[in-house]
Amino acid sequence: MHADQLHTPTAAMAAGIPRGLVGLLACASGLSVANVYYAQPLLDQVAVDFAISPAAVGGVITATQVGSVLALLLLVPLGDQVNRRTLMLAQAGALIAGLICVGMTRSPVLMLLAMLTIGLLGTAMTQGLIAFAATAALPQERGRVVGTVQGAVVIGLLLSRLAAGLIADLAGWRWVYLGSGLVMMVLALILYHVLPSQRPSGAPMPYGRLVLSMFTLLREDRVLQIRGMLALFIFAVLGIFWSALVFLLTQAPYSFSHTAIGTLGLAGVVGALAATRAGIRADKGQGQRTTGGSLGLLLLAWLALWLTPHSLAWLIIGVIILDLGAQAIHVTNQSMIFNARPDSHSRIVGCYMLFYAIGSGLGALASTALYAAYGWTGVCALGAGVSLAALGFWLITLPLMPGATDASRQPVT
Template identity: 55%
Template structure:
């Protein structure tokens, strides 16, 4: 039976809880909740062609839908995620779930491109706030020696959610149209509201929480002072730009001749990526053992190499599948290690550290989505692959240049 209340400490943990590892059932619960939350940010990716036809959006600029979602992600990281270091997290999550459900209904009913973009911004806003709030919650409950494992499990849920979101969106869109995807999203948010309300233990807010303005100022201080955050954030930005470039542009060649695949078929490639993502979730254990830098180098190598088989898409679907596994393995391993290393810095500022790091993520994802659709419009799939490989190589070079000198 999970506790209904946890006494407040500066790091959010009661003295008696510190020696006790987090229950496996709670870790699984947080991972599943992360998956369902983050899916809202990625439902649109396999639906871009259908949305473009519905609203008459040119193919070269349809990536702006993803960019609007990522703008909502960035807004959430600055305005909502830091609130977890001030308010009781369970109540904050409940409010965000209600707003997420309302926003999903608004997207499903959007009559114009402008209102659609506003709704997509809201999906990014509340979907991201939920996801990152849950990760910070997990990091707060975890002991320092198991934080990498727990964050890795939660991040594994995030990865599975963002990949399977494409599969679910494709299946629902083929059966009932793209708007039905967001109706289903609203129903899932309502179910989560009941489920998490019954199962999540509450973590009391700090007895003397900083003001909201002080929280925002402290985020600027973290960005300016924490070198680990700066370095791992930039690596994450470049990695996520490459990751987003692939997944945002994939629907364009696969939905056109000679493939002419359905949305369900395109979304099924998310299942392929899940193989690599599940393996990457264990990368947090390497960070716990002090092997984060070595694992990062290997992961970035996988990310760069993945673009070689991905570039064979016109002639080999098997090569594309192999490339997706490498892409997700490398990219998500970097993401897990980044978070594990960053969250070790200041236990009392987990929400703000997550928010700061994910600002890099939102910037990279938004840039990758917009740049990839422009690259595809001008140079086809080879242009997308060149863009992704260049970003991956730049991430590896930056990592090598910032390695601590012994």
């Protein structure tokens, strides 16, 4: 398919989305989201470099999540009103500037502001690309396409830890961000030459009304409300685990390098790849069944992770199960919320990812503080408690979901 055929969502919906374009969107999404998570295995080095206490250094992760929230409220909705290609290129340029700033600054305040910027632009690009894919896909292939792109996002997130650890051990943590800036420059050039235009199909509206309309979606869309809260729970769980892991493994008796810690992300890729099939199951109306089983996996994962001090094999098992369960829910969530309102995909994903960002930020902040006070056992207790709360929330809200199919929608009454 020629790029010009995708200039509008209508044309894209009529012809579907080419596999090559799906691959480009997946790759771009994975590289974009990685920037938001590079800091997780580097927290101890950042703490030393900027003289930040271990208990407070979780604020670095929180800064990126604050940026993510701002992106979802202020930038992502623009995809429903302006050409998404133009928006992606502008955001890529600003993200590159933020990455270079983090790599060069010696000021803790400027570093935190730059991390906020990375969270802002990395999130905006990632979610804009997912909305692009959802809009370009045919309805019957939307779960598969979104699952593919979302799978790349998860792989980029997980491999970001390996890349960050390897580069930090070889050249220092600052080159993680400087190197990423160079990679994003190359990506921006590729997007400029390859990414087709995708103009909005909805009626123009003032920017203030556009932003406020997100709250209307949140108030009226029951599926978005329930699946959003599940996202908050599951990404709090992931934030709890990954933010505390670096402190456990860099201390005795492990004393692992950052490369070794980052390699653990490869175990999570196994689960993430398996979870991409959740979108296909959602297309077939099996989203709730997938959700229940995946929530059970989260609880099982924390049992394995609690046994990590006895054997690192339990850690690897726990990582695989944790990412499989969490990402299966995430893919199912997105497949369900995208099944209506084609003129609002950017705002829908923006609303949904607000829950994601809040959960990740709270999980990271609580995890580092709890580890300082109670160690790994306290972290596992917190993660299991949040997972159990997610399961309870799903069971309570199951009767409130539309009953005909997983993807149907009805306003809150």
